[in-house]
Amino acid sequence: HVLLMLNFIQYLRKNHLPSDNFVNSIREGSWLKTSCGPRSPVGSVLNDSRWQVASQISDIPFIDHTYYGEEEIFNYKEELKLLGVIVDLSGNYQVVIDHLKSPCLASLSAEAFLLIMECIRYLKAPSNLLNTLKGVSCLKTSIGFKTPAECFLYDKVWGCILEVFNCLPVIDHKFYGEKIFSYKDELKQIGVVIDFKDAIKKFACVFEQKASETSINQQHVRSLLSCCRLLKGTDYSFPSDFSLIIGKFEWLHTSVGDFRCPKKCILYGPEWKSISSITCLPFIDCNEKCGLDEYKEELKNIGVITELKDGVRFVPECLNFPSDPSTISPESVFSLLECIRSLMEEHKLSIEDGFRKRLSNNWLKTHAGYRSPEKSLLFDSEWSSFLNPTDGPFIDADFYGPKIEVYQKELNAIGVTSDVDNFCSLLASHLESLSDHDTIVKIYLYLHEHNWKPEKNAAKKVWILDGIKGGKWVDSEECIVHDPAKLFGSKFYILEDIYDNNDILRFFHHKVDIKNKPSLEDYVDLWNDWGSSMEQLSYEECCNFWTSISIHLSINEEKKLDDNLLMKLPATSENNEIFLVDKKDVFIPDNLHMKKLFEREKVFVWYPQHNSTALSKRKLSEIYRKIGARNISESVSKEESSLMNDDGKLKYVDPNNIFSLMGLVKLTLGFLACSSLKMEPKKRHEAVQSLLNLSFHETLEPIDVSYSLSLSSGGVITKKANKRVRWESQGCKFIIQKMDGDLGDSWKYATNFSEAISEGVLRGNQDHVPALSELITYGFFLKFKNEEIDFLMESKNLQIDLEDEEFLSSAFPYD
Structure with a gap:
């Protein structure tokens, strides 16, 4: 139909x-x-x-x-x-x-999509179609089908930015053909990025994200730089906000292993070669294939350092010397000094602590090995009269060449020494590394010439020649400049025996504070060392030692030589050998009788054979006493054998048959009245009354006395002596051993007699016994005759008072 x-x-x-x-x-x-x-x-x-x-x-x-x-x-x-x-x-x-079939709009064919573009064009952009397309992955791009809003339409001028990263969905114009470019307006309506302004904003976001993720590689960088070059001279330039992102974010990978912003990066070039071997500069990390050096101008435009003169500011923070300083070439050192020059002149920067600390490594080659600037010296021709460049830590001009002298200012700025004060200190610190005696002497002379003195608490070493090993360094405390007594060779190093230059010796004493001569304490220590290590001394050693002690003991130093310092003293025996004996067992021979009695024993202090001004026996005795030596007279205990029970052997004698008792009493009264005792008459009379109360007896038996000397070891030395007389105070007897006709024996009798009488009369005043004993000895040989006694008293300026005359008259009524 x-x-x-x-x-x-x-x-x-x-x-x-x-x-x-x-x-x-x-x-x-x-x-x-x-x-x-x-x-x-x-x-x-x-x-x-x-x-x-x-x-x-x-x-x-x-x-x-x-x-x-x-x-x-x-x-x-x-x-x-x-x-x-x-x-x-x-x-x-x-x-x-x-x-329209909405589900069928995804992943459209080229023809279908172009048909839709035609529809949009001729139907005046229907809203329902536009909205539908915006939500569908309908466009084929370089990374698959995407929604329009995600896509970019390639542009022959600025499209290079879309190729930097492979994550941007660029419309596949090969898929759609050239016709796709005729639909720019339609594409824009559905959300496709068409304009450079919009594209660069989205690119900036992607760039910022990639930078934050540190995922920008060398190829990305090269692509971006290539894009910068392509856009130069076109109507398309990066907006300021994107330029800020490029400059702010850390997206350039460097040779030190991190990402940095452009202004903190350096493009490596031939002029950086020398300095790069002693630094860790942030060079942009690129291999030969990458070829970033082709984009030197573009890198410079985004802030990257491309010239050495602009990058010297990086050197202080990036200085990094290799562990093996022998690998540092002169060129690298010159490059560093050039950077320092630029920093000081152009950038007006000083050498700050951080930079100075990094410079403190051993990197400068000197004649003393590799050293830090603070421990290096720059040789000056003015020093050639004293030193050679090889004598100290001078910068090796043979290695660096004459060019090194051009950088004196820069070397000084980083710590290399050229002024005299620091020069001397550094030269002195170098001394201990030397072992050539002549070189060391030259340096000592230089230090002396420039009046250098080490710091107060600094450790001081001195070079000592050693015949076996050549020499060694010792502490200054182990040295003295002079040893006048020639005693300290085993205790100190004697510098005058090693150095024959007086300037050096003065330098040691005045600047290094080495003792010019042994101190009193040194002598004390030496003596105690001898006391613990040896038993005998030579005469020369002993004489030199005590002469030095005597000289040292000035008024201010005498207090130092007390009885706690020396434990032993020199003692002699009859063969003149000198022994070191415990000071408790050695005595001052203040009593000649005791000296003769004990002279075979090692109990008496040593005295020089000849008195000298510096070491007289008197002065030496005073020194011994200060140390703790006792007088022999105060140390000996006396024990007399009693004759009280030997009445059968005692024969009573009338003293007047031997001497005039009245003359003896008169002479004694005169001494008691006029000597320093100045005894009152009553006291004088009581003293001589004990003499008047005596009964005199004679015996043929020897009257002996035992003298005992107790030693610290517990031993006792006992000597016996024949005294010839004795005053037995308990029995009021004065016993006399019968005299023979020998004159020498008469002297002994006289001495023994006068001592016995004096000791009996002056009980409690023993200090005056010697004087009274001497006076009585004179009277003994005069038989104490009255006329002779008067003359003797007159010659000694002695006289008695009227009270004494009356006392004598009452005591001797018949004389």
Whole structure:
């Protein structure tokens, strides 16, 4: 029936018969079978090959060809068109839009997408289509199908930025063909990034993310730099906000292993070679294949340091000397000094503590090995009269060449010494590393010449020649300059025996504070060392030692030599050998009788054979006493054998038959009255009354006395002596051993007699016994005759008072 109607309409047209009424009457009814079911002719589509693309995206009501027949239906194309059937795609895009299949819009073919672009263009951007497309991954890009808002349309001028990172979805123009570029407006309407301004904003976000993730590699950097070059001179330049991102973020990987912002990075070049060997500068990490050095200008434009003169500010913080300083070339040192010069002159920077600390490594080659600047010296020709460059830690000009002298200012700035004070200190500190005697002497002379003195608490060493090993360094406390007594060779190093230059010796004493001569304490220590290590001394050693002690004992120093310092004293025996004996067992021979009695024993202190001004016996005795030596007279205990019970052997004698008792009493009274005793008459009379109370006896038996000397060891030395007389106080007897006619024996009798009388009379005043004994000895040989006694008293300026005269008269009424 449909075909018949179409045939009828065709007939009417060919015969020019009116058909409008008939066509209008049937065009609204749903009698035409289509792919979408029965439809009215209006809005139905006669399908041909041009509609194949549209059918991919739209559910178009195509006339059922199979039902009506392929050939038959196309014979009535014009008739269908009169009925309202759409027979041509051109100009009929609305039907495509009206029947869109939304699920079919994803992953569109190129033809389908371009058809949609045509629809948008001719239908004036229908909102429903635009909204639908924006939410669908319909565009094929370099990384797959994406939604329009994610996509970029490549631009031949600025499109390079889209190639920096492979994560940006660029529309695949090879897939769509060049025609895609004709739809810029349509693409923009659905959200595709078309303009550079929008593209660079999105690129900036991606760049910032990549930088934060530290995932920008060398190829990314090269691509970005290439893009910078391509955009130069075009209408497209990076906006300021993106330039700030490039400058702020740390996205350039460096040779020190981290990412840094451009202004903290350096592009390596030949001029950096020397300085790079002694630094850890942040060079941009790139291999030869990467070829970033081709983009020197672009790198400079984004802030990277490309010139050495602009990068010297990095050197202080990045200084890093190798562990083996021998690998540092002169060129590297000169390069560093050039940087320091630039820092000081152009950048007005001082050598700060951090930089100075990094410079404190041993990197400067000197004639004393590799040293830090603070321990290095720059040789000056003014010093050549004293020193050679090889005599100290002078910078090795043979290694660096004369060019090193050009950098004196820079070397001084980093601590290399050139002024005299610091020079001397450093030269002195270098001394201990030397072992050549002549060189050491030269340095000592230089230090003396420049009046150098070490710091107060500094450890001081002195070079000492050693015949076996050449020499050695010792503590200054182990040395003295002079040893006048020649005693300290085993205790100190004697510098005058090693150095024959008086200037050096003065330097040691006045500047190094080495003792000029042994002190009193040194002598004390030496003596105690001898006392613990040896028993005997030579005469010369002993004489020199005590002469020195005597000289040392000035008024201010005498207090120091007390009895706690020396434990032993020199003692002699009759063969003149000198022994070191415990001071408790050695005595001062203040009594000649005791001296003779004990002279075979080692109990008496040593005295020089000849008195001298510096060492007289008197002065030496005073020294011994201060040390703790006692007088022999005070140390000996005396024991007399009693004769009281030997009455049968005692014979009473009248003293007047031997001497005048009155003369003896008179002489004694005169001494008691006029000597320093100045005894009152009553006291004098009581003293001599004991003499008057004596009965005198004579015996043929020897009258002996035992003298005992107790030693610290517990031993006792006992000597016996014949005294010839004795005053027995208990029995009021004065016993006399019968005298023979020998004159020498008379002297002994006289001495013994006078001592016995004096000791008996002066009990409690023993200090005056020697004086009275001497006076009585004179009287003994005068037989104490009255006239002779008067002359003797007159010659000694002695006299008695009237009370004494009266006492004598009463005591001797018949004389």
